[in-house]
Amino acid sequence: MKPIDHPTAATAFNQDEPYVDWHDETLWFVRQKRDRAAMALPEWEDLREAASQIKNHVLSNLDVLLEQFEANAQANGITIYWAADALEHNQTVLRIMQSVGAKQLVKSKSMLTEECHLNPFLAKNGIEVIDSDLGERIVQLREEPPSHIVLPAIHLKKADIGKLFHEKLGTEKGATDPQYLTEAARQHLRETFLTRRAALTGVNFAIAETGGFVVCTNEGNADMGAHLADVHIASMGFEKIIPRAEHLGVFLRLLARSATGQPITTYASHFHRPRADQQMHLILVDNGRSTQLGRPEFRNSLKCIRCGACMNTCPVYRRSGGHSYHNAVAGPIGAILAPNLDMHENADLRFASTLCGSCSNVCPVKIDIDKQLYLWRQVLAKDGYVGGVKKIGLQVAAKVLASPTLFNWSFRVGRGVMRTMPFVVENRLNPWFHDRELPAAPKQSFREWWAKREKQEGRENKQVVGDKQPEKTPFAQL
Amino acid sequence: MSSREKMLAAIRQAKPELQALPARIAFGEAPDDAVLQFKTVLQAIGATIVEVGTFEEVRAHVCESFPGFSNVAVTVPELTDLADFSLSVTDPHELEHINLAILPGAWGVAENGAIWLSEVQTGPHRVLPFITQHLALVLPVSRLLASMHQAYDRIRVDETGFGVFIAGPSKTADIEQSLVIGAHGARSLVVYLMDEPTSKS
Numbered sequence: 001m002k003p004i005d006h007p008t009a010a011t012a013f014n015q016d017e018p019y020v021d022w023h024d025e026t027l028w029f030v031r032q033k034r035d036r037a038a039m040a041l042p043e044w045e046d047l048r049e050a051a052s053q054i055k056n057h058v059l060s061n062l063d064v065l066l067e068q069f070e071a072n073a074q075a076n077g078i079t080i081y082w083a084a085d086a087l088e089h090n091q092t093v094l095r096i097m098q099s100v101g102a103k104q105l106v107k108s109k110s111m112l113t114e115e116c117h118l119n120p121f122l123a124k125n126g127i128e129v130i131d132s133d134l135g136e137r138i139v140q141l142r143e144e145p146p147s148h149i150v151l152p153a154i155h156l157k158k159a160d161i162g163k164l165f166h167e168k169l170g171t172e173k174g175a176t177d178p179q180y181l182t183e184a185a186r187q188h189l190r191e192t193f194l195t196r197r198a199a200l201t202g203v204n205f206a207i208a209e210t211g212g213f214v215v216c217t218n219e220g221n222a223d224m225g226a227h228l229a230d231v232h233i234a235s236m237g238f239e240k241i242i243p244r245a246e247h248l249g250v251f252l253r254l255l256a257r258s259a260t261g262q263p264i265t266t267y268a269s270h271f272h273r274p275r276a277d278q279q280m281h282l283i284l285v286d287n288g289r290s291t292q293l294g295r296p297e298f299r300n301s302l303k304c305i306r307c308g309a310c311m312n313t314c315p316v317y318r319r320s321g322g323h324s325y326h327n328a329v330a331g332p333i334g335a336i337l338a339p340n341l342d343m344h345e346n347a348d349l350r351f352a353s354t355l356c357g358s359c360s361n362v363c364p365v366k367i368d369i370d371k372q373l374y375l376w377r378q379v380l381a382k383d384g385y386v387g388g389v390k391k392i393g394l395q396v397a398a399k400v401l402a403s404p405t406l407f408n409w410s411f412r413v414g415r416g417v418m419r420t421m422p423f424v425v426e427n428r429l430n431p432w433f434h435d436r437e438l439p440a441a442p443k444q445s446f447r448e449w450w451a452k453r454e455k456q457e458g459r460e461n462k463q464v465v466g467d468k469q470p471e472k473t474p475f476a477q478l
Numbered sequence: 479m480s481s482r483e484k485m486l487a488a489i490r491q492a493k494p495e496l497q498a499l500p501a502r503i504a505f506g507e508a509p510d511d512a513v514l515q516f517k518t519v520l521q522a523i524g525a526t527i528v529e530v531g532t533f534e535e536v537r538a539h540v541c542e543s544f545p546g547f548s549n550v551a552v553t554v555p556e557l558t559d560l561a562d563f564s565l566s567v568t569d570p571h572e573l574e575h576i577n578l579a580i581l582p583g584a585w586g587v588a589e590n591g592a593i594w595l596s597e598v599q600t601g602p603h604r605v606l607p608f609i610t611q612h613l614a615l616v617l618p619v620s621r622l623l624a625s626m627h628q629a630y631d632r633i634r635v636d637e638t639g640f641g642v643f644i645a646g647p648s649k650t651a652d653i654e655q656s657l658v659i660g661a662h663g664a665r666s667l668v669v670y671l672m673d674e675p676t677s678k679s
Contacts (some may be wrong), residue, residue, distance in 0.1 A: 026655055043505035053500040060497040063489045076636070082482040134661060135652035151652065158654045178656035186662060194571055210636040220608045220648040220663025227605035228570055238485070243499065245635045249627040250503055263519055263590030264645045267663065273639030275604065286485045294492030
């Protein structure tokens, strides 16, 4: 099933202007909190650099670290599984559930299970899943995916959630107070935590040296699930490995500050061994990651620690919403990770960017996100993934830009048309005009103005104004 | 070939040349006043901090702040008289009615208000600091560290099977970014910062 592409979904999102403004401002507020937290640490850039270097090391030594982790985790009593793709991951979870006869699973936030579409798979196999993060529970009750990796329900207004909870959890009709609604979810999910025998969590970091893993939450839902369940399953993309516990000092200082501006999440839980009466399972997932690792220009997208800072800062994400990216991970990082899952299905996402580079500037592990978006455009264009009209346009532009004569002539004509017949350009048929107002066209070009000025001052220089071919200028310098 | 072998082979084929780990991984200056920073951050993240000199002061503050509370669990040896809930149950689900849990903190971190607890502090039930309605942690000033780097220098993360940094009460902002204290974990956190050598414990 082909998803609705980003421009179409973004257009639909933009129908309600006050709503888009609210969405934009809400995320910008989170970005500002991140800025304040980052600026409070003079060593912020040193931390980013160290985090980036640790992750570069990890990617260059993944096989060794994973084997080391596996041996240490097994010695700790954790059962390790390797899953080459989403299906194998889902089947592994199902087998563990069946082996203990559990029919219900409580799950804390895991973007990997979204990526693998675990919930529908388990539902089809008779296992009920309840998401326990408040934002995830909200979107689960609405039967839609999260729109943000850190703030899953950021696209919803409290009135939407009040209505939803009234229908699903029996809260008072018309109630929209976040305190009241959160309390209702607390009561509802506490019952869930107390009755589920199996819990699944994501993994923020896995430590090769000690064979344990770290899960960060603000709500305490991962811990409530895991410590009350007989079976704890943890799912992780294999790139989440780090060499040593001391490296957590760098990452935990960066993660929450980048995500929400908090100095650290409320809970940073370190799991090393199951409880005496408990089983602990951990699934290492590839699902396209080793392919991405083999692409030199794109591999460092695997350094991502899922803080969401690139989304909060992105002018396109803020004004198009997470769902428009039709991928488990939205925003700029999602756009460079998605080709990994399906390069052609997700070909539209590389254009969901202005290439402004803000994402790369806030990234705590220094992923060159904007550069990769630019490179993906080229890779996919070579594969023929460019629309027909755009292709013709670019071919014409290439011809015009290659010839100064043609260039001068076209712009003279263009200015004339814009001045006398603006409707030729400014109409609904021109997609560039949909969200733009064009400036008034000047009477003359800079070249013409310069030539006239030089002439008036008696310094006429044919080299400058003439149409003679100058020395060949590399395109990059134009 | 198993998935394990397949994945490892694919990684070996795809990975770049070995990159060195950074030589330095600890940054930042120690604060001039770690206690002040710790207090300021804890207040900002929704916790209450009380400076005390003796366990008697903790006892008095607990009785005043949580009057008439039943189902109180305690793992601080000096304060066990405040407990009316025995943790010697086998099923962690039995902890669901705990209203207040009083635990010692192993280490505190000034930069972010986080307090480290391992199973040495939580006692037999890992779920205790999460399932309790309200949480109180007792931390000696001598256990206060400047940053997470110092914390990981001191902590052996695998000393017990589970350990956690707790920074404030549980919270969420998932409804329109409105901060709500009391999500799934404790509804409140009070930290007793004790300026007294606790060697007598």
